[in-house]
Amino acid sequence: MFRTLTLAATAIALLSSAANAEEIKLKLWTLADRNGPARITNIEDAAAILNSQYKAAGIDKTIVIEANNSGQKGWDDYALDTLKAFAVNQGPDIYLLPHEWIGQFATDGYAKALDEEIAAKPWVYGDVLPVLWNSVKGTDGKVYAIPQDAEIRMFFYNKDMLRKIGKDEAFIDAIPARVETGEFTLDDFTALSKEVVEKGAAQYGMLHRPNVGIDYLMVFASNGVKFTDEKTGKLLFPKKEMEAALSWYERNAKEGVTPVDNTAMSWEAIQTAFKQEKAFVFHQGVWAVAWQVGDKLGATWPTDGKGYFNKIGWIPAPAAEKGGKPANLSHPIAYAINPKGTNAAIAADLVALASLPYFNTKHAVSSYHTAISNAQTAMPDYKANWALEAASPMMVHAKFVPNHTKFGSYNKVLFSGLQAVETGRMSAAEAVEFIADELEVQFGSEVEIRDALSN
Template sequence: MTTGSNKGSWKKHLLHLSIVLAGTAHAADYEISVVSGGSGPNDHYRTDAIEMAANILMQEADAAGEELNIKVNKRSYADWDSFKQAVTLAAESGSAPDIVVTGHVDIAPWAQSGLIAPVEDYVDMDAWPLNNLYPNLVEISSFNGMIYGIPQDSEARPFFAWKEYLQQIGYDQQAVDSLPDRIESGEYTLYDMLEDAKKAQDEGLVAQGYGFYPRVTNGPDFWQFYTSFGGELQDEETGRLIFDKAAMEKTYQFFVDAVEMGVTRRNHLGTPWDQWYAEVASGKAAFWHGGTWHYSRYTEAEGLDDFFGNVQFGLIPTGDKEVDNHANTLTHPVVYLITEQDNEEQMEVAAKLIKLASEPRINTLHAIKSSHLGISPEQMNIGLYNNDRWAMEATERLLPHATSMPNNADFGAFWNIYWKGLEAAWTGQKTPKQAVIDAETELRGTLGNGVIIL
């Protein structure tokens, strides 16, 4: 990511920043609102960090002999739909929150609509701590060559296996321990997993339909399987989306095969999430996939006392031996965005708070509390982070292989079409081939030249 435009924008705003941070001759008062989506009880630092940053900024002003008062109004939504509706309605009424904490895929449509401003216009990306962020996370937080967001966390979405069942279907300890390496090398495939899932069921270790227990609703996780079968999402040169028919059909066929082998239920989709969490954390499933943040749910709410003694984890395996090794995981970082406001100084204060909230110690509080991963390599040196086994192993094992969904305004439509096809094939309404044909037809009609059909 080049920073030439950032440096120019930074110079334009030095005067405003000097007013905010140093040169104020009278008390400056600001009220900053921050709204977060998809946030459960363990995600409170997404907004609390902004409040912590405000306290630091006010203390810095006090140390410089200035008076700065910042009040932070916080709100979090557990579900994404309610959050996005609230942000959209607030923006339409002219009262958008100053800071929104959302998934990176919202950057493209919100930038095009004028809701958000490039954060690089308000902070120096070449100064600490922003110059220490993982470069790929900065890239994910960008659109049309501009840095719009600052990553609030990172994550990965692992493949999980219950260790005891691996041993009971013939794995010795060395084989159990080496499974992540075999997945990473491409030796162990998704179809190898289905065979093992069938063995676990045949041995009576888990019930029918519990050999492979995927997530129960639509979500980014299912793009990992498309990647496993060699699918790509975006053309690097043109930015256009890619629909790989062969990879898509293999993806749909994989879930059909899982159903036909009896290791995944045909009616699995729609299972209540609370039921799913309880089942995978208590050994009722042999294999499943989820997010790094699931660790806190398993070990706290679900009472899984010895996670590492019971569960093995790694990348999502490559699809089959017929494709090159595409073992992978997906990261879907949540980002801090600043909204367009009439008050330029208000926007600069909001951006300054985001910068402070991104410092390694503050961000590590969120990472450890919520079982997410860090946003900078410097966090590996923070005691709270490097003493946490899950944070360290997940970071080292998963993040180097992580891909992301593209920041493309058309991706929402593409995603919906992909999901409709997968659901139709999974539940037996269509064959995988017919589901792909119908998806292609709909994509051509909806996105036209915005998508490359392979």
């Protein structure tokens, strides 16, 4: 009798559902990026899965994704637009953010805390690289977004140049392992680069980006710099550690390892110098492999992994001192969910599905981003991309820029100090005082100026 009533109730519920068909519209926002279409299509594919499940269960609901590709010029401008939309209750249900904005959206109540969601779905989140969760936490320690991708920065160096100056294969092959153990330091890297230049194998020892970014920050991390106070969430400027990092750049310029006009060079000039083998070291990220291989920029390099790695080596930023730890940087883009959305639970289910290895790998291989989970590294398409497969293990040393919306402005001041040091306009010590003064003027009590981290 009970079962008969239950079946009857189920039938009535399904008939009622059919009579009241529901269309669930979810807004999805991201920055327009022709290299990252899967940021939208993965959510759309996840919606198709849920729609098929609804249909199989006799539930007359359909999820419709209303995607918006922002035409803003960069992630920061897009994030500000999104923040303004939330302020007038017009925010999307699902949105992507560069991880450093997560803290602001969480503080303002625009990002849903996801710790319970993550714990309830070990079938997807239990395999996410633990280090990535550090990038999407608010000041309260809770997780407010799901990493949608990762990336890794490195020093690229030319092994053929080492052979030209007489280094044997044992020496060349041992460099990454020596970096890992802290035996090969930043100063050792400088000395090796100087030797390559002095013996005529290269015109430039090391080249780095010419403008503000985060590549060079892994050198600061290697020197022990921390950019925020974990307890207060405030920006932090530790003078001792900052001077140590800037001194390395100062020595490189004075010793002819890095050209004093590096920051005045164009991106094309820098990339071409490395590709045409005029520079021993280039400092950027794994996506740079895309222009390094083949016959781009007027030179031909191997397109297969074996040939490429016979020619080019990768290392994170070596330790600043013997026995120290190397450092690396990653800059994830992450999915956040509107906690006040009428369908926040469905939005969370879509993000979970889109984070599965199959879907995330589609994004990774098409955009040169590293895996967010261990399982992805075994996916055939991921393994077929030898550059990503080789980059994934480097995530072990990954650190992240602060989840602080004003870090971009902070970094601009820091870069101006680095530029002054390389051009010889300031010593490292002078640059530290200059940066500290500028930060105090711009941020006031929002930044803590310390003589050292221990203070």
